[in-house]
Structure formats: C-alpha cells, structure tokens
Amino acid sequence: MxxxxxxxxxxxxxxxxxxxxxxxxxxxxxxxxxxxxxxxxxxxxxxxxxxxxxxxxxxxxxxxxxxxxxxxxxxxxxxxxxxxxxxxxxxxxxxxxxxxxxxxxxxxxxxxxxxxxxxxxxxxxxxxxxxxxxxxxxxxxxxxxxxxxxxxxxxxxxxxxxxxxxxxxxxxxxxxxxxxxxxxxxxxxxxxxxxxxxxxxxGVQYINALALDSVLRSERLIKAADLIAGLSIQGFSCADTFYQPILHATSLHPERSAVAGNLVRLLDGSNHHTLPQGNAAREDPYSFRCAPQVHAAVRQTCGFARDIVGRECNSVSDNPLFFPEHDQVILGGNLHGESTAFALDFLAIAMSELANISERRTYQLLSGQHGLPDFLAPEPGVDSGLMIPQYTSAALVNENKVLATPASIDTIPTSQLQEDHVSMGGTSAYKLWTILDNCEYVLAVELMTAVQAIDLNQGLRPSPATRGVVAEFRQEVGFLREDRLQADDIEKSRRYLRGRLRTWAKDLD
CATH class of the missing domain: 1.10.275.10 (Fumarase/aspartase (N-terminal domain))
Known part of the structure; x- marks a missing residue:
C-alpha cells in the first residue's frame, strides 16, 4: 500500500x-x-x-x-x-x-x-x-x-x-x-x-459489509463455474445441443442465454460432441444438460441479492433519526436487517446448489462412462485415481445443505422483549461465508477432475478458449499417472482457481 x-x-x-x-x-x-x-x-x-x-x-x-x-x-x-x-x-x-x-x-x-x-x-x-x-x-x-x-x-x-x-x-x-x-x-x-x-x-452496516463481500465473491464463483463446466463437458464428450442459442431463445430468462453464450464461446472449435464415446442419443445427464438452467437460477438469485444489498448500503440505517428541516425526531425500525438477512439466506441456497451440481459433474466424470477409465486412473485397481476427492466434495456439499437452512426464519427476543423480533442476519452472513469456502473447494475438485478427463479422452481436441486453461493448470497440478497425495493437488487447484477468478469474471458474461 x-x-x-x-x-x-x-x-x-x-x-x-x-x-x-x-x-x-x-x-x-x-x-x-x-x-x-x-x-x-x-x-x-x-x-x-x-x-x-x-x-x-x-x-x-x-x-x-x-x-x-x-x-x-x-x-x-x-x-x-x-x-x-x-x-x-x-x-x-x-x-x-x-x-x-x-x-x-x-x-x-x-x-x-x-x-x-x-x-x-x-x-x-x-x-x-x-x-x-x-x-x-x-x-x-x-x-x-x-x-x-x-x-x-x-x-x-x-x-x-x-x-x-x-x-x-x-x-x-x-x-x-x-x-x-x-x-x-x-x-x-x-x-x-x-x-x-x-x-x-x-444500524446494520456490519452485516451489509459482510453481504457486499459475499455477493461479489459469489459472482466470481458463478462465472468460474461456467468455465469449469465447459471443461467437464469436453471431458465427458457431451453433445453440443443443450447450450445452443436457438434453444435458449425460447426461454424468457436472459440469464440462461448468458450461461449458454459463455459455453458457446468456451467450446467453439472443440470436437467433443463428435466423438463416438459420447451418448448416442445426445441425452446427457442433467448436471451437464441443465447447467444453463441451474447456473442461470443461481445468477438470478445473486442478482436479487446484489440489488438488495446495494440499496441497503446506500440507505440510512439508524434510530432515532433527526430531521432539522421538519423539527422532528422520528423513532422507527431502520435498524432492522431483515432485507439483508433474507438476501443472504437466499444466496446461501443458490450457492449451495452451484456446488451441488458441480459435484454431480465430478461424479459423472469418475463413473467409467464415455470411454473414460474408472476414477480417471490410468491403471484402475492398483490406483484409486480421483475416487476420494469426490468424497471430499460430497462432504462439503452435505455441509452446505445443512448451512443453507435460513437463519432469518428464527428470532430470539432480546432486551426484555423491547427487541422481540430480530433478523439473525449475522448468522446468515457467517454461514454463507462457509458455503462459499466450500463451493470454492468443490469447484476446484471439478476443475482438476475435468482436466484429467480431458487428458484421458481419446481423440478429443479441446477448444482454443480452454486449451490454454488446461495447459496453464497443468503447470500447477500435474497429470495423475499414479496415486499420490491428493490433498496437495486439491489445495493447488484451489489456489489456481482463486488466482484466476477476477480474470475469468472479466472475460465471461
């Protein structure tokens, strides 16, 4: 500084x-x-x-x-x-x-x-x-x-x-x-x-500060999820149908078109959809095929939270308020954080779902389908490959589901019942932080899994937009030829993800 x-x-x-x-x-x-x-x-x-x-x-x-x-x-x-x-x-x-x-x-x-x-x-x-x-x-x-x-x-x-x-x-x-x-x-x-x-x-400036930080962090993770999904789509030899603009033009949710547009740009030039090991009916699992719809719903929720938190940060939050021009002292409830608490709890549900669908794609990549070896191990059996990182993701997703229970549905009276209804927005904020930390790890596990699948997917020609990401990632986390300490790889993948979040957020819609 x-x-x-x-x-x-x-x-x-x-x-x-x-x-x-x-x-x-x-x-x-x-x-x-x-x-x-x-x-x-x-x-x-x-x-x-x-x-x-x-x-x-x-x-x-x-x-x-x-x-x-x-x-x-x-x-x-x-x-x-x-x-x-x-x-x-x-x-x-x-x-x-x-x-x-x-x-x-x-x-x-x-x-x-x-x-x-x-x-x-x-x-x-x-x-x-x-x-x-x-x-x-x-x-x-x-x-x-x-x-x-x-x-x-x-x-x-x-x-x-x-x-x-x-x-x-x-x-x-x-x-x-x-x-x-x-x-x-x-x-x-x-x-x-x-x-x-x-x-x-x-006033509730403290939970609004926590909310502001979480909204911006969520937005970056949401865009990163589109890119990582693009890698997984190629690793799993998915069809190219479910992200076509003509499909999403039938929907009145512009966020779906934004996600699909990101996938179109990210996957342009890839041959993943032509490979014989893909689903012949072009009917891929929902975690891939419905990614535009699910990611878009998360975007919508985050957009709602951004609007509410922005209004809150710019509002007057205090009591009493003094109006010299009217010679009035007015006591009211501008000290209550219910709007922020609701927004944080809704965002917690959405970000929990973003991690959920990411873990499902990781699971599919490890399933031994579409020409990929079991658990993406070059020699399955003697090697477990990426079997257990998915367990870690599953544990974090489970924790997120528990934490996604709204704190704002509870109130504990304080101050001899003078303050008999409170928002519990602080708890909403703290648990969202944990959900975002977990989401980061889950996306990092999908990232390392998707890149391993791309390297093992015979005949795949990755798109120009993602080829550089794969090469750059491999400088941080090497190809898994045989079992090694996976905790180190997960942390390296998370550091790589964190270091690219702002850049990816600028490059994607």
Missing part, C-alpha cells in the same frame, strides 16, 4: 455507490474526505441534536437509557458518559477478527449512513473515522455477536471503540491497542456528544 500522503483523495458524496465502487475503495484505499454538501448535512444534524438535547422531554438515545431503559431519563451532565458507556458495554463480540477488508467495508457503509445528516453525529466524530481510514489504522472487529437488528450493536461497538481510545486496531498487518496508536498519532480520545455512541453502533 502506498503512503497515505501519496494516495488520491476521494470525497464521500450523496451519490449512489455500487457494490463494485465500494469494494474498489477497499481494494486500493484512497484518502477519504467529505464532499462539502455532506459536511453541511452532518453539521446541521449535529447542531439540531445539540439544540434539542436539553429539552424537558424523552428523546431516545440522547437523554434516555437504551432498549427497555428508554423511559429512564439521563441528566444533562451525564449525557456524554451515557454514550461512552454505551460503546464500552456493547462491545461484546466474540470469535476471530474479520479480515481488514470487512472492517473497511463496514467503515465505508457507516459513512454512507452518516452522510445524510440524519444520525445527529458531529463532524468531529465522523472526521475521526476518516482519520483512522486515511492513516491505515483499522479497527479490529470480532466476527460474531450480532443478531442483525437493533443494529449490529456488538461488532459496530468494536468498530467505534478506537474513537475513544479503546479496543484494538490493525496497523501494517499487526493487531495492537488503539490507545497506544492514538497517542503515537497525537490524537486525543473523543469525548462523545449526545447520540454519538448510539449513532456509531446502530
């Missing part, structure tokens, strides 16, 4: 930020600043909170306790203490820290909520978030502890602790105490103003 002073400055504006635009800011972090109109909005909201805070009425989160303590009035001389204790008491996350990119994404999405000026947070507090980002001092956030409503309270409290000199931060890849870093930077811990602690913890 370049020195902070050498990086360009990007202003946070009122524009709609796509998921790709937000991730680009994380991949190559610029310096961040506020656009003038954003700074004006934030300042106006903070001044409004400052004006109404002394009033003799209940104003939730300013002069009251939190949750079911909302009717407990807090005196003016303890309002700052209230916000400080809010952060300290709510930082109850557990588990391993999330990657730095997720912490950065959460900071970005939080800034998108603040930019509207409805949260009542001061410019001073927002500037400290920008200062941390610009100095590459990134809060450490434990993975688990949110129920995805009432805000992602625990993880966002950890995200905010460094503002008051507490918690942990990452600096140059190392985790250290935030207080020591602030002292070294010459920054004093902030004394929080009314509403600021609550503004920092309220």
């Amino acid at each position: 370049s020195a902070a002073a050498d990086r360009p400055t990007v202003e946070i504006s009122t524009d709609f930020y796509s998921l790709d635009a937000l991730m680009a800011l994380v991949d190559e972090p610029p310096r961040l600043a506020l656009a003038p109109e954003v700074a004006e909005r934030i300042d106006a909201g903070a001044r409004y909170v400052e004006r109404i805070a002394p009033q003799d009425r209940h104003i939730y989160g300013i002069n009251t306790g939190f949750g079911p303590l909302c009717e407990t009035r807090i005196p003016a001389d303890r309002m700052s203490e209230l916000q400080h204790k809010h952060l300290v008491s709510h930082a109850c996350g557990v588990g391993e820290p999330v990657p730095e990119r997720v912490s950065r994404l959460a900071m970005l999405v939080k800034l998108l909520t603040f930019r509207a000026g409805y949260s009542g947070i001061s410019l001073e507090a927002v500037q400290r978030v920008l200062d941390l980002w610009n100095a590459d001092v990134i809060p450490v956030v434990p993975k688990k502890g949110t129920v995805g409503a009432s805000g992602d309270l625990a993880p966002l409290a950890h995200l905010a602790l460094p503002l008051i000199g507490l918690g942990k931060v990452r600096v140059d890849g190392r985790i250290t105490d935030a207080g020591a870093v602030l002292e070294a930077m010459g920054w004093k811990p902030l004394r929080l103003k009314p509403k600021e602690g609550l503004a920092l913890t309220n």
Whole structure:
C-alpha cells in the first residue's frame, strides 16, 4: 500500500455507490474526505441534536437509557458518559477478527449512513473515522455477536471503540491497542456528544459489509463455474445441443442465454460432441444438460441479492433519526436487517446448489462412462485415481445443505422483549461465508477432475478458449499417472482457481 500522503483523495458524496465502487475503495484505499454538501448535512444534524438535547422531554438515545431503559431519563451532565458507556458495554463480540477488508467495508457503509445528516453525529466524530481510514489504522472487529437488528450493536461497538481510545486496531498487518496508536498519532480520545455512541453502533452496516463481500465473491464463483463446466463437458464428450442459442431463445430468462453464450464461446472449435464415446442419443445427464438452467437460477438469485444489498448500503440505517428541516425526531425500525438477512439466506441456497451440481459433474466424470477409465486412473485397481476427492466434495456439499437452512426464519427476543423480533442476519452472513469456502473447494475438485478427463479422452481436441486453461493448470497440478497425495493437488487447484477468478469474471458474461 502506498503512503497515505501519496494516495488520491476521494470525497464521500450523496451519490449512489455500487457494490463494485465500494469494494474498489477497499481494494486500493484512497484518502477519504467529505464532499462539502455532506459536511453541511452532518453539521446541521449535529447542531439540531445539540439544540434539542436539553429539552424537558424523552428523546431516545440522547437523554434516555437504551432498549427497555428508554423511559429512564439521563441528566444533562451525564449525557456524554451515557454514550461512552454505551460503546464500552456493547462491545461484546466474540470469535476471530474479520479480515481488514470487512472492517473497511463496514467503515465505508457507516459513512454512507452518516452522510445524510440524519444520525445527529458531529463532524468531529465522523472526521475521526476518516482519520483512522486515511492513516491505515483499522479497527479490529470480532466476527460474531450480532443478531442483525437493533443494529449490529456488538461488532459496530468494536468498530467505534478506537474513537475513544479503546479496543484494538490493525496497523501494517499487526493487531495492537488503539490507545497506544492514538497517542503515537497525537490524537486525543473523543469525548462523545449526545447520540454519538448510539449513532456509531446502530444500524446494520456490519452485516451489509459482510453481504457486499459475499455477493461479489459469489459472482466470481458463478462465472468460474461456467468455465469449469465447459471443461467437464469436453471431458465427458457431451453433445453440443443443450447450450445452443436457438434453444435458449425460447426461454424468457436472459440469464440462461448468458450461461449458454459463455459455453458457446468456451467450446467453439472443440470436437467433443463428435466423438463416438459420447451418448448416442445426445441425452446427457442433467448436471451437464441443465447447467444453463441451474447456473442461470443461481445468477438470478445473486442478482436479487446484489440489488438488495446495494440499496441497503446506500440507505440510512439508524434510530432515532433527526430531521432539522421538519423539527422532528422520528423513532422507527431502520435498524432492522431483515432485507439483508433474507438476501443472504437466499444466496446461501443458490450457492449451495452451484456446488451441488458441480459435484454431480465430478461424479459423472469418475463413473467409467464415455470411454473414460474408472476414477480417471490410468491403471484402475492398483490406483484409486480421483475416487476420494469426490468424497471430499460430497462432504462439503452435505455441509452446505445443512448451512443453507435460513437463519432469518428464527428470532430470539432480546432486551426484555423491547427487541422481540430480530433478523439473525449475522448468522446468515457467517454461514454463507462457509458455503462459499466450500463451493470454492468443490469447484476446484471439478476443475482438476475435468482436466484429467480431458487428458484421458481419446481423440478429443479441446477448444482454443480452454486449451490454454488446461495447459496453464497443468503447470500447477500435474497429470495423475499414479496415486499420490491428493490433498496437495486439491489445495493447488484451489489456489489456481482463486488466482484466476477476477480474470475469468472479466472475460465471461
């Protein structure tokens, strides 16, 4: 990463930020600043909170306790203490820290909520978030502890602790105490103003950050699945009928035509469909023949998730909200993560299915059909070939099926029934991460199996578009002439896949 002073400055504006635009800011972090109109909005909201805070009425989160303590009035001389204790008491996350990119994404999405000026947070507090980002001092956030409503309270409290000199931060890849870093930077811990602690913890920016990361990762795996399926189609000597444009023109699902179009380009010039060892009736198993339909359904689900998560990231997620122009304080439910939770659970089902159909193609390639030797072993019997990697895929697919059960169908009441319905979007996000990890491995196993089948498929002339992939892959994972340690090959195949995901995503529709 370049020195902070050498990086360009990007202003946070009122524009709609796509998921790709937000991730680009994380991949190559610029310096961040506020656009003038954003700074004006934030300042106006903070001044409004400052004006109404002394009033003799209940104003939730300013002069009251939190949750079911909302009717407990807090005196003016303890309002700052209230916000400080809010952060300290709510930082109850557990588990391993999330990657730095997720912490950065959460900071970005939080800034998108603040930019509207409805949260009542001061410019001073927002500037400290920008200062941390610009100095590459990134809060450490434990993975688990949110129920995805009432805000992602625990993880966002950890995200905010460094503002008051507490918690942990990452600096140059190392985790250290935030207080020591602030002292070294010459920054004093902030004394929080009314509403600021609550503004920092309220909202579902944490699960939206996890969702953003998962949607983009899913999109890359979905396109990689088309390419790997193209390799398997050639290895299994499939027909060329099921991906023809004329067939998919009969469907009103454009995603099917996109998958079929990828297969047409990938397989152009291959003779796989002319080989005598193929199915004479040109009626291949569903895992091949219905790949355009299944892959397309996964694309549709991911597209739905992209739309929902994009809207969520650009929305105001906080409570209460302050509208100075209307002289109104409005309490509502913009802290509930049900939309994101539903999207994540639906995407989990889809990505589980992508791994499922991939494993089925792997199984078919090992079945001893279409002129291929049993388990793709040159000498079956003394060698088991690729028999057991399919077991690994089967185990991962089974785990995915269990994890695909929606978390959002459950709720566990919290806060003395004040928060009696929650989204459980955090669980939706965590289990999707595991499904994506498993999907990556399953696709890697199909990849190594398909390339082995291509090498053993007599008379096959691979397409020009895939010939280079096969040759490049063989530089990483050699031809399986006799049994060897397959765990190493699986990891090598996964590393190869990971290293090509972004390139393949750009090259394919």
